[in-house]
Each structure stands twice: as C-alpha cells, then as structure tokens.
Amino acid sequence: MLPAADTVTVEQIVAKVNGDIITRTDLVRARREMEAGLRQRGMNPQQVSDALKEADKDVLRDRIDNLLLVQRGKELNINVDADVTKYINGIQLENKIADPEKFQQWIREQTGMTYEDFKSEVKNGILTQRVVGQEVYSRVNVPKADVEAYYEKNKTSFVRKERIFLREILVTNKTKDATGLAAAEKKAKDLVARARKGERFPDLVRDNSEAGSAKQGGQLDPYEKGMLIKAMEDAVWDRPKGYVTDPIKVDVGYVILRVDDHQKEGQAELSDVENEIKERLASQVMGPKMREYLTELRLNAFLEIREEYADSGAPTGKSTQWTDPAILRPETTTKEDVAAQAHLKRLLWMIPIPGTSTVDPNRKSSSK
Numbered sequence: 001m002l003p004a005a006d007t008v009t010v011e012q013i014v015a016k017v018n019g020d021i022i023t024r025t026d027l028v029r030a031r032r033e034m035e036a037g038l039r040q041r042g043m044n045p046q047q048v049s050d051a052l053k054e055a056d057k058d059v060l061r062d063r064i065d066n067l068l069l070v071q072r073g074k075e076l077n078i079n080v081d082a083d084v085t086k087y088i089n090g091i092q093l094e095n096k097i098a099d100p101e102k103f104q105q106w107i108r109e110q111t112g113m114t115y116e117d118f119k120s121e122v123k124n125g126i127l128t129q130r131v132v133g134q135e136v137y138s139r140v141n142v143p144k145a146d147v148e149a150y151y152e153k154n155k156t157s158f159v160r161k162e163r164i165f166l167r168e169i170l171v172t173n174k175t176k177d178a179t180g181l182a183a184a185e186k187k188a189k190d191l192v193a194r195a196r197k198g199e200r201f202p203d204l205v206r207d208n209s210e211a212g213s214a215k216q217g218g219q220l221d222p223y224e225k226g227m228l229i230k231a232m233e234d235a236v237w238d239r240p241k242g243y244v245t246d247p248i249k250v251d252v253g254y255v256i257l258r259v260d261d262h263q264k265e266g267q268a269e270l271s272d273v274e275n276e277i278k279e280r281l282a283s284q285v286m287g288p289k290m291r292e293y294l295t296e297l298r299l300n301a302f303l304e305i306r307e308e309y310a311d312s313g314a315p316t317g318k319s320t321q322w323t324d325p326a327i328l329r330p331e332t333t334t335k336e337d338v339a340a341q342a343h344l345k346r347l348l349w350m351i352p353i354p355g356t357s358t359v360d361p362n363r364k365s366s367s368k
Contacts, residue, residue: 015064034055040051047124058312064303066128094215164228168205169188172257191208210253222263298314304323
C-alpha cells in the first residue's frame with residue numbers, strides 16, 4: 001500500500017551500521033555541534049560557513065567511524081565505567097553542584113541532552129579513545145633514527161627559554177570569613193602532607209581542587225621567569241622536580257603547587273624532547289593509519305546507506321545498497337492460481353512414497 005498523501009516523516013534513518021542506526025537528526029546535531037565549536041574558536045560568519053561547507057561531506061563518514069569504534073570497543077570488552085564516573089565527577093566538582101538532581105538538570109540545560117544521553121556520549125567518547133590507543137596508536141612505531149634525524153633537522157625549534165611546569169590544587173574559603181579561611185588552611189595542610197607522603201598529586205587534584213584546572217589534573221601552562229606572582233615564584237623556582245609547596249595564601253583561599261618540570265634556558269638535549277618528537281612523528285602517520293583501520297572495520301561490517309547520502313570513507317568495492325522493507329511489494333495472485341495450488345496439494349497427497357503401501361491401513365476392506 002502506498003503511503004497517504006498527508007503522511008509526515010517523523011524521523012529518517014540515513015544509515016544502518018551493524019546493529020545500530022544513524023538518523024538525519026544525528027547528522028543535524030553533529031553539524032550544529034561543529035558550528036558551535038567553530039564559533040567558539042573566534043571564526044567570523046564567513047569563515048564558519050566556508051569551514052562547514054568543507055566539512056559537510058564528512059559528517060556521515062565521521063558518524064559511521066564513531067559507531068564502528070564504539071562497536072569494536074564492546075567486542076574487545078573494554079570497560080570504561082570508572083573513567084566515565086571520574087570524568088563526570090570532575091565536571092560536578094568543578095561547577096560546585098553537590099546535589100545530583102540539580103547537577104543532572106544543569107547538564108540538560110548546558111547540553112540539550114538528558115543526563116543519560118550525556119553520560120552515554122561521554123562513555124562512547126572515552127571508549128573510542130581507548131580503541132584507537134589500543135588498536136592503532138600502540139602499533140605505530142617511530143624508529144630511533146627518525147627521531148634523531150628530526151631533532152637535527154629542527155634543532156633551532158628546540159632552543160628554549162627557562163620555563164617551569166606546575167600543577168595546582170586550590171582550596172577555597174567557602175564561607176568567606178575567618179572560620180572558612182581556617183578550615184581551608186587546615187584542609188590544604190592535610191593535602192600537602194598526603195602529597196609529600198607519596199599520594200598521586202593528580203588524584204588529590206581530582207578529588208579536592210576547586211580550580212578550573214582540575215579537569216586537566218591541575219596542570220598549568222608553563223611559566224617563564226617573572227610571569228608568576230612573586231610569592232609563588234619564590235616558592236617553586238629553584239625547587240627540584242616533584243617538589244610540593246606549603247599552602248600559599250591567595251584571595252579566595254589557599255593554593256598548593258607541585259613542580260612537574262623545570263626547563264633550563266638554551267638548546268634542549270635530545271633526551272629532553274625525545275617523547276615530544278615521537279608524538280609529532282606519530283601524529284604524521286596516525287591519520288593514514290586510522291583510515292586504514294576504519295576501512296578494515298567497514299569491510300567487515302554490515303552497512304546500508306540511503307542513496308541520497310554518501311560515506312566519504314567508503315572502501316572500494318563494498319556494497320552499501322539500501323534495502324527498504326517499505327518499498328517491497330506483496331506478490332499478487334488470481335483465484336485460478338489459488339484453486340490450482342489447492343488441486344496440486346491434493347494430487348501430491350495421492351502420490352505414494354516409494355517403498356510404502358498405497359493401501360490406507362485405517363480403511364476397512366469390503367466384505368464379499
């Protein structure tokens with residue numbers, strides 16, 4: 001039966017990826033998020049329009065990529081529940097919303113998603129990162145010779161000013177009075193003692209810091225001489241890596257600093273920048289390696305895509321022809337056909353099976 005003329009399509013499935021689907025709404029939302037990200041980077045309207053026009057061709061590809069990676073993570077039994085909880089707790093702590101219901105309402109207001117949908121998005125994001133790290137990045141090998149050659153070729157880019165790298169924990173005066181200040185000082189001193197006894201500083205940051213840097217493990221941008229407040233610079237500048245300061249009084253409470261690294265001025269040694277160079281070189285091959293991996297996942301996947309849409313990451317020779325049950329038509333038949341079929345069935349019942357008797361054992365023989 002053809003649909004009525006006034007039928008309205010509430011949602012349209014664009015693609016089927018194994019047991020999951022991608023809808024038109026998914027693509028619209030992805031494009032909207034992309035546009036918001038471009039605006040946040042300070043692009044003017046024309047730049048945003050140009051960037052979106054260039055990215056539009058890959059919106060479906062990226063959604064398929066994401067689904068395939070999530071599905072692969074589930075196949076590998078990768079569990080990221082603890083990471084999800086840690087990440088969401090960090091957001092809750094950073095925004096100082098202790099009440100769970102108020103926090104969930106805040107998530108809905110900030111993201112336009114239900115709390116469960118937001119949590120699912122976070123989980124899928126962390127899961128895809130783990131899959132990429134385990135299945136792709138870990139297999140990228142950067143030879144020592146390549147690192148040395150890159151260092152020699154780009155040596156001037158590794159001439160450094162003296163810089164110090166720090167992490168922080170901020171404990172605020174919650175009541176903004178003498179009692180609150182005393183409580184903040186006590187808590188800060190306890191945290192310093194725990195850090196100096198060997199507790200992991202990033203964990204202490206995660207559970208206690210009220211600074212915006214908490215979601216990065218308390219990590220701060222590197223500071224050159226003279227950029228820090230004098231009291232802080234004096235507390236850390238000549239200290240060794242791993243040193244944890246006493247609580248330092250600031251306007252809102254107390255801050256604790258830990259020295260992560262101290263780069264001296266001049267030409268950086270290869271040993272100091274080796275990991276940085278490895279990451280640079282690995283990133284150059286990660287793009288092609290990722291596409292190879294995603295192509296392999298596509299080749300082994302069940303994929304169907306509507307004709308009016310295109311997957312820019314589709315592998316050559318892979319059929320993704322759309323099969324829509326709605327367009328299938330029932331077979332038709334005539335009354336004569338039905339009668340003939342019934343007659344044929346009766347005839348079949350009369351044909352004996354080889355090796356069996358044609359006599360009905362239940363039939364009584366006639367008396368003579």
